[in-house]
Amino acid sequence: MPDERRSEEPGEPALPEVPELPEAPELRPRLPPQPGAEPPNSEDLRRAGLAYTIPVALIAPVVVLTLVGWWLDGQFQMSPLFTLGGALLGFASGLINMIRIANRLNR
Structure with missing residues (x-):
């Protein structure tokens, strides 16, 4: 196999x-702590997590039970009876879940 760097013409x-490039050094920057910035403690993070679950706890049962009621209406040929019942039951259970989570949040 001919050397590619040699010219073909006399x-x-x-x-x-071609020189080899040196390996780049591995950089690990360390930033100084910012004055006045305290790391969040685990209690604050727990409370934030509970606060983010409140909307899901209210909306998810309403959506799921309404869809189950809609499916039951289709199976039993009853127009809005099971759909409305599922929506009301979902709202009630979502409200109860939301109150339970809010009570845990206030502890």
């Missing part, structure tokens, strides 16, 4: 060797 100079 009289042309050979190309110089």
Whole structure:
């Protein structure tokens, strides 16, 4: 296999060797702590997590039980009876779940 750096035509100079690049150093920057910024404690994070579950706890049962009621209406050929019942039951259970989570949040 011919060397690719050599010229094919006579009289042309050979190309110089290509130097190898050195390995880049591994950088690990360390930032100084910011004054006045305290890391969040685990209690604050727990409370924030509970606060984010409140909307889901209210909406999810309404959606799920309404869809179950809609499916039951289709199965038993009853127009809005099971759909409305599922929506009301979902709202009641969602409200109860939301109150339970809010009570845990206030402890």
